[in-house]
Structures are given as structure tokens and as C-alpha cells.
Amino acid sequence: MAFTTKATIASFGGKLYKLTHDSPTTGTPMAVNLYLPQCFSPQKKPAPLLIYLSGLTCTPDNCSEKGFLQHRASALGLAILYPDTSPRGLNLPNETASWDFGAGAGFYLDATAPPWNKNYRMASYITQDLPSTLFSDAEFGPYLAGPDKVAITGHSMGGHGALTLYLKNPGLYQSVSAFAPIANPGKCPWGEKAFSGYFGGGEGEREGVWKRHDATELVKGWKKEDRGDLKALVDVGTGDQFYKQGQLLPENLERAAEGAGVEGLTVRYQEGYDHSYYFMASFSDDHVNHAAKHLGLL
Amino acid sequence: MAFTTKATIASFGGKLYKLTHDSPTTGTPMAVNLYLPQCFSPQKKPAPLLIYLSGLTCTPDNCSEKGFLQHRASALGLAILYPDTSPRGLNLPNETASWDFGAGAGFYLDATAPPWNKNYRMASYITQDLPSTLFSDAEFGPYLAGPDKVAITGHSMGGHGALTLYLKNPGLYQSVSAFAPIANPGKCPWGEKAFSGYFGGGEGEREGVWKRHDATELVKGWKKEDRGDLKALVDVGTGDQFYKQGQLLPENLERAAEGAGVEGLTVRYQEGYDHSYYFMASFSDDHVNHAAKHLGLL
Numbered sequence: 001m002a003f004t005t006k007a008t009i010a011s012f013g014g015k016l017y018k019l020t021h022d023s024p025t026t027g028t029p030m031a032v033n034l035y036l037p038q039c040f041s042p043q044k045k046p047a048p049l050l051i052y053l054s055g056l057t058c059t060p061d062n063c064s065e066k067g068f069l070q071h072r073a074s075a076l077g078l079a080i081l082y083p084d085t086s087p088r089g090l091n092l093p094n095e096t097a098s099w100d101f102g103a104g105a106g107f108y109l110d111a112t113a114p115p116w117n118k119n120y121r122m123a124s125y126i127t128q129d130l131p132s133t134l135f136s137d138a139e140f141g142p143y144l145a146g147p148d149k150v151a152i153t154g155h156s157m158g159g160h161g162a163l164t165l166y167l168k169n170p171g172l173y174q175s176v177s178a179f180a181p182i183a184n185p186g187k188c189p190w191g192e193k194a195f196s197g198y199f200g201g202g203e204g205e206r207e208g209v210w211k212r213h214d215a216t217e218l219v220k221g222w223k224k225e226d227r228g229d230l231k232a233l234v235d236v237g238t239g240d241q242f243y244k245q246g247q248l249l250p251e252n253l254e255r256a257a258e259g260a261g262v263e264g265l266t267v268r269y270q271e272g273y274d275h276s277y278y279f280m281a282s283f284s285d286d287h288v289n290h291a292a293k294h295l296g297l298l
Numbered sequence: 299m300a301f302t303t304k305a306t307i308a309s310f311g312g313k314l315y316k317l318t319h320d321s322p323t324t325g326t327p328m329a330v331n332l333y334l335p336q337c338f339s340p341q342k343k344p345a346p347l348l349i350y351l352s353g354l355t356c357t358p359d360n361c362s363e364k365g366f367l368q369h370r371a372s373a374l375g376l377a378i379l380y381p382d383t384s385p386r387g388l389n390l391p392n393e394t395a396s397w398d399f400g401a402g403a404g405f406y407l408d409a410t411a412p413p414w415n416k417n418y419r420m421a422s423y424i425t426q427d428l429p430s431t432l433f434s435d436a437e438f439g440p441y442l443a444g445p446d447k448v449a450i451t452g453h454s455m456g457g458h459g460a461l462t463l464y465l466k467n468p469g470l471y472q473s474v475s476a477f478a479p480i481a482n483p484g485k486c487p488w489g490e491k492a493f494s495g496y497f498g499g500g501e502g503e504r505e506g507v508w509k510r511h512d513a514t515e516l517v518k519g520w521k522k523e524d525r526g527d528l529k530a531l532v533d534v535g536t537g538d539q540f541y542k543q544g545q546l547l548p549e550n551l552e553r554a555a556e557g558a559g560v561e562g563l564t565v566r567y568q569e570g571y572d573h574s575y576y577f578m579a580s581f582s583d584d585h586v587n588h589a590a591k592h593l594g595l596l
Contacts, residue, residue: 010537010570012580065364065575239308272308277363282310 003032003137012074013038016064017140025129026087026119032130033060033082036143037074046142047079048149048295049134050288051126051173053158054085056190057104063155066277072288076297079144081134083126085157087119100190101197107185108161109213111198120198126161127169151291155179155280156242157190163215163232163253167222175231175294177287179280180240184216184249216252220260229264230257233290235283237273301330301435310372311336314362315438323427324385324417330428331358331380334441335372344440345377346447346593347432348586349424349471351456351463352383354488355402361453364575370586374595377442379432381424383455385417398488399495405483406452406459407511409496418496424459425467449589453477453578454540455488461513461530461551465520473529473592475585477578478538482514482547514550518558527562528555531588533581535571 007018014037023030037047050073054063060082063069073080086106092115095102106122131150135141152173154162159181166176185191186206191214195201199209211217222230236243236250243250250267257265273279292298305316312335321328335345348371352361358380361367367378384404390413393400404420429448433439450471452460457479464474483489484504489512493499497507509515520528534541534548541548548565555563571577590596 009572009574009576010535010568010580011576016576068366068369068579071366071369071579237308270308274307276307278307278309278314281366281369282308 003133003140011035012070014070014074016070018060021133023087023125023129025121025125028087028089028119030087030125030130031060031084033064034134034140035064035070035073035080035082036140037070037077037079045077046145047077048145048151048292048297049079049081050291050295051081051083051150051152051162053083053108053126053152053154053161055154055156055158056085057099058085058158059104060084062277063280066281068281068284069288072285076288076292078288078292078295078297081130083130086122090119092116092119098193101193105157105194107157107194107198107213108165109198112209113198113200116198122161123165123168127165127172149174149295151175151177151295153177153179153287153291154181156275157182159183159234160185160191160215164213164218166232167215167218168212170227175233175291177233177290178235179283179287180236180243180248180275181215181234181250182248183234183253184214186210186214186217187252188247188249190247216249216256219253219257219262219265222257222260222262224262230262231290231294232265233287234265234267235270235279235286236267237270237275237279239272240275240279242275301431301438309333310368312368312372314368316358319431321385321423321427323419323423326385326387326417328385328423328428329358329382331362332432332438333362333368333371333378333380334438335368335375335377343375344443345375346443346449346590346595347377347379348589348593349379349381349448349450349460351381351406351424351450351452351459353452353454353456354383355397356383356456357402358382360575361578364579366579366582367586370583374586374590376586376590376593376595379428381428384420388417390414390417396491399491403455403492405455405492405496405511406463407496410507411496411498414496420459421463421466425463425470447472447593449473449475449593451475451477451585451589452479454573455480457481457532458483458489458513461532462511462516464530465513465516466510468525473531473589475531475588476533477581477585478534478541478546478573479513479532479548480546481532481551482512484508484512484515485550486545486547488545514547514554517551517555517560517563520555520558520560522560528560529588529592530563531585532563532565533568533577533584534565535568535573535577537570538573538577540573
């Protein structure tokens with residue numbers, strides 16, 4: 001499925017492409033932004049890719065405008081992919097009734113409960129459909145180094161997405177980072193609401209499928225002997241209202257990794273920072289550098 | 299008149315303060331954002347100030363979120379002031395009927411035509427009221443180097459504001475820069491509409507007060523022997539729709555300066571860039587460096 005280019009915008013020496021494509025995974029058109037850095041071309045060195053997963057309510061545009069990732073990525077020669085946060089426009093019951101469930105709140109999982117299970121399949125979309133479409137695309141594919149050179153990051157719900165997709169798919173991403181991630185969704189109100197809706201909220205689901213989509217549970221199963229240490233950087237602001245409300249729970253992730261003897265997770269608590277893009281942008285350079293290091297650019 | 303702090307936000311190692319104060323110049327409450335860089339304190343070295351004037355429709359928040367001036371300013375130790383673009387909430391006839399006149403479109407001049415002349419006095423507000431309030435403020439004043447260490451910049455209508463306030467007030471600002479400025483407002487639709495409304499559109503006004511608020515006319519009167527060369531940097535995107543429509547006219551400014559033998563104006567045409575914050579943010583580092591150089595930080 002080819003991309004349709006809705007806009008091409010010069011940014012920090014490179015180009016931001018606002019794209020749409022028809023996804024067989026979600027059964028809907030999907031919006032996605034692609035940033036190609038300056039000085040790259042198929043004839044020169046193609047660019048590794050950093051996938052950025054956005055938080056609740058966001059479209060591909062929020063971080064493209066406010067995240068500041070392009071600044072450092074362009075200097076280093078890193079491409080960035082900004083997917084949307086859910087399918088849209090399906091008119092499922094209550095799809096747009098909440099800001100933290102349904103449209104704009106896909107949680108980067110494949111739903112199993114109806115009516116969501118047909119289209120809300122963001123895990124498969126992000127890990128398979130979108131990258132295979134992109135890397136095989138006649139226009140954009142040649143600019144990219146390909147599936148062996150991909151890292152992932154995200155903010156809030158997207159931080160949950162980045163951490164869980166990294167932990168569930170060893171080897172798929174060369175590194176992971178997260179800004180203020182929902183690090184233990186099975187134990188916080190946002191995650192409980194989303195998982196109850198997308199998976200069901202019975203005891204069986206809570207002990208089964210919920211734990212397979214929760215970074216704090218998944219990290220316990222990370223096998224160093226197979227996979228090496230984690231390549232994981234997390235930043236959380238100490239002034240973040242959602243951190244204070246117990247929606248993020250990064251300490252649970254830290255304790256789980258420590259308890260399981262899993263190394264390579266760095267969690268930094270940034271004094272006074274909030275949950276917004278002001279926070280995210282302030283540490284964008286660090287997260288781009290983290291990905292670039294594991295993608296061979298630094 | 300003291301400031302009321304509506305929010306304090308950590309950003310790039312410093313703090314962004316969302317403020318309001320009662321302005322005797324506009325007769326209204328005025329919103330303004332102040333950014334103080336990291337590592338500065340009254341006991342250490344106080345920070346020079348860069349004033350950023352926003353474009354049509356903007357509030358102090360747009361550039362604070364999307365402009366990325368804070369990134370480089372914080373590293374260099376430069377404070378930034380983001381004023382609003384007009385008084386608001388006066389309920390004057392047609393005050394909010396247009397996006398390019400009235401609220402959000404004050405054009406950084408003191409209106410002479412009723413009903414605007416009482417409150418739409420943004421030139422006096424920006425050059426006198428706001429800085430004197432800020433530098434004498436008990437909380438924020440001590441962090442700032444004061445009135446001898448101020449530079450000015452702006453985008454679109456704010457680029458017009460920065461250029462004209464610099465040219466009309468020699469010595470007040472140590473340098474000026476502009477992103478996609480309305481460089482010859484007397485000759486473009488945006489400027490003709492604004493000047494007709496704020497000053498009147500008769501032949502006398504066009505030959506008089508209009509020319510005293512038009513960078514292309516003002517630059518002809520710049521006296522090198524009194525004031526030295528201009529310290530002026532301008533960037534314009536060649537893909538800017540408003541540039542292509544003849545709203546910006548930077549070539550007129552260049553020709554006027556050249557014709558008058560005025561030196562120190564650098565105008566750069568940036569290939570493919572548009573009029574948006576994507577453009578502005580891409581060259582923020584350059585404009586911060588330009589101000590920092592003339593403020594003694596580089």
C-alpha cells in the first residue's frame with residue numbers, strides 16, 4: 001500500500017512528510033509523519049530510523065511541531081517516524097467518548113475484546129504493517145537503512161508502547177527510550193481502563209493478557225543470556241501531575257528490573273519537569289543521542 | 299504594576315513563567331511569557347534579554363511551545379520575553395472580526411485612529427511599559443542584566459515589529475533579527491489593511507505616519523555616522539506562501555538599504571522553507587546566536 005503525501009515541510013535542513021496510507025491491519029486510512037534528515041540520499045548513506053509513539057489524544061503532528069527531535073536527528077542523520085495513536089473514524093460505540101480510551105488512545109496493543117478487536121490492532125500496525133510498508137516503499141524506502149536499523153521511543157502512553165513493544169519483540173529495535181511512560185499499566189487507572197476495554201477485565205485477563213502488555217511485568221522475563229542487557233533510557237519529571245497521581249509508576253519498573261537482575265535500564269527523575277512537550281523537548285537531544293548510539297551513528 | 303504568575307514550567311534547564319500584568323499603556327491586562335535560562339541568579343551573572351514579537355493570531359504561548367529559542371538561549375544564558383500581539387477583551391467594534399486586524403494583530407504600533415488609539419498602543423507597550431515593569435520587578439528584575447542588554451526579534455507581523463522598533467529607537471536594542479518579516483507594510487495587503495485601520499488611509503497618512511512605521515522606509519533614514527551599521531539578520535523561506543503573495547517584500551528592504559548606503563543587513567533566502575514555526579524553529583539557533591553576539595555572550 002503506497003503512501004499519499006499530504007504535505008512536504010522543510011524542517012531543520014531535512015523534510016517532514018505528512019502521509020496517509022490504507023492499513024490492512026487496522027482496516028482504515030492511517031496518518032503518519034516521516035522525517036528525513038538533511039544530506040541523506042539513496043546514493044549516499046541511508047538513514048537509520050527512530051519510531052516515536054505519541055501519548056493520549058495526540059496525532060502525528062503534535063511531536064512533529066513541539067518535540068524538537070528533528071533538531072538533533074537531522075544533525076546526526078537519523079530519520080523519524082511519527083505514527084498516529086489509533087485508527088480513527090470507525091464510529092464504534094463510545095469510540096470518541098473518552099480522551100483516554102478509543103480514538104487517540106489505542107495503547108499500542110492488539111485488542112481482543114469486541115468491538116475493538118477488528119481494528120484496534122496498533123501493536124501489529126507499528127511492528128509489522130507500517131515498517132514493512134515504509135521500507136518497501138518506492139519513494140521513501142531507499143532513503144532508509146532498513147529493518148535492522150530501527151530504535152523506538154515514546155511519550156506517556158507512547159512510552160508504554162515503546163517499552164512493551166521493545167520487550168515483547170527482542171531484537172526488533174536496537175534501543176528503547178521513553179518520556180514519562182505509563183510503566184505499569186496494570187496497576188494504574190489509565191491502564192486499567194484501557195486494558196479492561198481492549199482485553200476484558202476479568203481475573204483471567206488480569207493475570208494473563210494484561211501482564212503480557214505491561215512493561216513492569218514483561219521486564220521480569222527479559223533473558224540476558226539470550227538478549228544481552230536492556231538498551232533503555234527513561235526520563236520522568238518530578239513535577240509531572242500524572243506521575244504524582246500514580247499513573248506512571250516508573251519505580252515499579254525499576255524494582256522489577258532490579259528484582260529480576262535485568263540490567264541496562266536507566267531511569268532519570270528530572271527535577272521540576274511536568275508531563276508536557278516542554279518536558280519532552282528539553283530531553284529530546286538525549287533520547288536522540290541514545291538511539292543514535294545504538295544505531296551506530298555515534 | 300507587578301506580574302501575576304499563572305504557571306511556572308521547566309524548559310531546557312531554565313524556567314518559563316506565564317505571567318499577566320495590568321498595563322497602563324493598553325488599559326488592559328496583558329499576558330506575557332518570560333523565560334529565564336539555567337544557571338542564572340541575581341548573585342551570579344544576570345541575563346541579557348531577547349524580546350520575541352509574535353505573528354498574526356499568536357499569543358505568548360505559540361513560540362514558547364514551537365519556536366525552540368529556549369534550547370540555545372538556555373545554553374548561552376539569554377533570557378527571552380514573549381509579549382502578546384495586542385490588547386484583548388476590549389469588545390471594540392470588529393475587534394475580533396478579522397484574523398489580520400484587531401485582536402491578535404496589533405502590528406506593534408500606537409494607533410492614532412479611533413476607536414483603536416486609546417488601547418492599541420503596542421509600540422509604547424513593547425518599548426517602554428513592559429521593559430520598565432520587568433526590569434523594576436522585585437522578583438524577576440534581579441535576574442536580568444537590564445535595559446542596556448536587550449535585543450529584539452520576531453516572526454511575520456512580529457518581524458515587522460522588531461525591524462521598525464529597532465529602526466525607530468536607535469540604541470534601544472543591541473541587535474535585531476526577523477523571520478519572514480512584513481518588510482514593507484505600506485505596499486502589501488496586510489499592512490495596508492492594518493495601517494488604514496489604525497492610522498487612516500488618506501494620502502496624508504500614507505505619506506506620513508505610514509512611512510514612519512515601515513521598515514523599508516525607515517531604513518533609508520538610518521544614519522551610519524550616528525548609529526553605526528545595522529546589526530540585522532533576516533531569514534525568509536522561498537516556499538513561504540505569503541512571501542510568494544507579496545506580503546513580505548524583503549527585496550524592497552534590501553534595495554532600500556542598499557540605495558541609502560546602509561550596511562549591516564543580512565537577508566537570507568532559505569530554500570523551500572514555509573511561513574510556519576517549522577521554518578522559524580529551524581533557524582532559531584542562528585537568531586539566538588546573532589543576538590547573543592551583540593549582547594556580549596558570544
